Every structure is written in structure tokens, then in C-alpha cells.
Amino acid sequence: MPLLTKLAAALAFAGSLALAQVAVAAPAVTPLVTGEWLERHLERDDVIVIDIRSPFAKSSREDYLKSHIPGAVWSEYPGYWRTERDGVVGVLPSVDKLEAALSELGVSEDKAVVIVPHGTTSSEFGAAARIYWTFKYLGHDAVAILDGGFNGWVAEGRPLASGGVTPVGDMFIANPRDSYLVSTQQVAAKLDSDTVLLDGRPEAQFSGLEKHGKATRFGRIPGAVGLDQANFYDLEAGRLKDREEIAALVELTISDKSAEIVSYCNTGHWAATNWFVLHELAGYENVSLYDESMVGWSRDEALPIASERTAFDDIKDFFRDLLG
Template sequence: MSDIPLIISPQWLSEHLEDPQIVIVDCRFSLADPELGRRQYQTNHIPGAFYLDLNQDLSSPVKEHGGRHPLPNIEELAEKLTAMGVYSQETLVVAYDDSRFGFAARLWWLLRYLGHDKVALLDGGWKSWVAGNYPVTDGIPIGKPGKFVVNLRSPMVVDIETVKTRKDLPGVVLIDSREGERYRGEKEPIDPIAGHIPGAVNYPWQQVTDEQGNAKSPEAQKSRWSEVENAEEIMVYCGSGVTACVNLLSLEMAGINQGKLYAGSWSDWCSYLNKSEY
């Protein structure tokens, strides 16, 4: 997979907009205003880009347990990718957002989970594209038939029982990807209980990029993970299994490929807790 770039520049993408082997996906989203990303897409987006919504396309309906953004129905997502013209292991999918990879990395991880390695993120996202004066449009592309066949990589994801039984074993590291205040339980703006999973160490996902949303260098990513690079297994979570994917991207950039996603994340974990127990 080393010949497939994880990050591509706006300039590179601008030079390949007409390439039939590339499908672009706009993943802009706001947790505070779930319709904002779609409205932004309908106003302006990269020419040829399709839109995938975190709630509607990249997640399945919320239940009592399983977290705020359960993994999507795999077959339905495969059908959507097929309708966009994606061919398994042939088409390069380029995803972008305006949230420092916070939502585009979810699609990146999902495609890898579904067995599709040819996926990259746009460095700097939408803001970088606009700042470079590259073309934008409000035109909605017409999909051309593709053929996306799922080759599920089940070991890439873990559930709450796996986390419970493995998190304290030698050689296993549990990563909390949220900002320090939420990890420490000083504030919790979304979930009903504050705190973190016992034994987890904190690597905030925002550290993967600079303030402009550009990915830090592979050398910086490797340095960031120096204390866990020799772990046998790394389980990563966040609030709901979305921004944890940015840390999984960072691990991949650092050449560390033993990272796994706890998809339900803290929102799943705390759904089993009573406030009096924590």
C-alpha cells in the first residue's frame, strides 16, 4: 500500500479533476448543525465531488448501545460507492472536509475497512482548496456505474467486550483521541457522563494537523507515536468513533499499522455506566 498516497495536495487534485479513475467525496459536516455540510455542498464544492453525510451515509441509526455514530450498513454504503463510479481497488477516492480531517478520515477508514486501499485525503481540505483559488461549482455530478465489492477486514474494528478483555494486557495500548479536557472529565459537551475508559492514554486528534488543517509530516507523526510504536495492538477511540479515525490515519502515516477502531467509543462505553458507578 506504500505506493498509494495517504495525503494529496490541492494542486495535484486540480491537475487530475478530469481523471476518470478518481472519485471525489465531500464529507463536510457539523455535529452542532447536522444539515450544514449538505447546505455547504449544495452552495459550492470541488467540481465533480459527490456528498456523503456522516449521519445518513457514514453511520447507521443510533440505538441504546453502540455509540452515537454506529458503523453504517456495509452493503448500503457499497451501493452508494458503486453509484458514484467507484471500482474496487481501481478507483482512487479522494475525500475532503473543512474540519482537519475530522469527518473525511471516517470515510478513509471505512473504505480501508471495506477492503479498498485506494483512498486519500485532501491536505488542508476545503479551506486549502478555496485559498488556492481552485475551481468550485454548485453543479451536482451525475454518477456513472462502478462496481464496489466488499472485502471486509473485520480485525480492524473492536467492540466493547474486546476492549474490556484486552485493554490491560501487556503489549496493548488504548488511545483516547478526544481533547484533554474531555479525556480528564473536566467537561463533556455531548455525552451524558464525563471521563475516559480506565487505562486509556490521551492523544488528541487535532495534533495530527497544523492550525490550517494540513497534515504534519510523516516524521512528526512518527515522533508523536514513539512511546507506543512497539505495541502489539493499539485500540483507538474518541467520542463516537469518528475523529478517532484521524489518529488511525496518523498511525498509518507513521508506519504503524496495528491500530484498531473501537467503533462505539466513549458514547458506547458510557451507555453501560450509571453515573453513580463512575
């Protein structure tokens, strides 16, 4: 075969490969996708829709079986997304276990994932944000949350299906981003530094008047600033507030977008919403998540805690528990 003919054949083959790669590439997604976008992409084999309605959101698999987005697979939260280690609840499972679970769900690097929360409360949105963060930590960027969740989809009159959907397994290989996750030891090393320790809990827990049931002490990490993640959620609409309102709320607390930020709460759940809002929507690039959070921090008596709690608060709680 003449050299020019061989060259032409090689170029044609390379072109066909490029076209094949384009054909199988996962569609581009933004952190939040609309119902209109998702409906247009439902028939694609490279889009996986994960319905996470579960007892956490006062729902169940039975609700999923009765009605769900066509083609959506069901995944319970927290389920295999979180685990308990050394007495600390809600932490990230091992990468091996997550790779196995996501492979069973049919996830692979050339597929986009859309997470569907119920669309009810800020805490329930936090489940979607935590799963979203998990994908990002594992190195999978083609992931999104359905804006408005399942309730928004129904309110828009979009198609529904019933019965279960069996996932078609694939091979998911993680490429973890260590900068997305920090340990208790790493956070302790950041005390008295310029790092912003962002507490996503309600004011009563931030101040030390209340605490999570698994935390052993009341209060917050010294030097932390409070930003209750519920501030970002529009309860009536069942979704996050618009970008401009979110940006204004964030800038009131952290004006420097170059700041190093550690997002925490009790178990890394509410913290995931603050991470999502800052890192994915508001343009803060240096944000990590502390998944052990106050439950993990409070268990180590050598670590300091700041609190406005007084002995009188202890007495009030004692009698409340006694009479309750």
C-alpha cells in the same frame, strides 16, 4: 492454423488484455494527496472526488452547489456513513447498506477515491478520516484525503465549478477487514493486557471533568493513555502538521511501533484521526478503531471506568446547570 501462429496470436491477445488492465487500473494514491496531484487527475473516469462539506463542518450542500472542485460529488457527513444501534450513536452501518450507498456514489474496486473535507478544524478533518477508515475497513485501498481540503484548493487558485454533479452508479463489493474494527466485548477482554488503549479526546473528557452528551458516565477506559487528536492539526494552515512533527508527537506517547493499539474517543470520530495518523502516516501497523467508544462503554454499568472526577465537580456542574 500452424501451432506457432496460434501461439503468437494467443500471446498477442494476452498482451492486449494486460494493456487494457493497465489502462483501467486506478491511479496509485497516498493517504494524503496534494491539490497539484488531484488537478492532474481530474479528467480521469477512474478517480471519484467526494466533497463532504456539510452542517457538521458548518457548511451545507448549498455551499457545494455554489462552488466545488470540478466533477466532485457531494456526500453529507455523518449521513449514511454512520448510524445508531442499540442506543449507541456514530457506529458503522451494516456492510450491505454501505455497499449500496457507495455503489450509488459510483465507487468500484478499480477507481480511486479522494475525500475532500472543508479544511477548517481538527474535528472536521476527523470526518474525512472516519470516511477514509470506512473505505479501508471495507477493503478499498485506493482512497486518499485532499491535504488542506477545499479551502486549500481555493487558496492555491485551482479550478472551481458550480451546480450539482450526479454520480454515475457502479458496483461496489466490500471485503471487510475485521482487524480494523473492535467491539466493546473485545476491548473489555484487552483490559490489563499490553494493548495500548489510545484515547483521542480532550484532557477534560479524558480526566472525567467533562463528557459527551450521550455518554452515561464520566471518565475513560482504565489503563488508557490520552493523545488528543487536535494536537496533530495545524489550525492556521487548515491541515495536518508535517510528518516529522506528527512522528515526534506520537513517539512521546507510544514508542513501540509493534504495539497493539485500540483507538477510541466518544463515538469513533476523533479516534479516526488518531487511527489515520498512526496507521497511515506514522507506520504503526497494528491499530484498530473502537467505534462504540466511550458512549458505548459507559452504557454498560458492569464495565469499569477510571476518572479523576470528584463529588465537588458534581456539585459545581449541578449549580452551573441550575443557573445556566
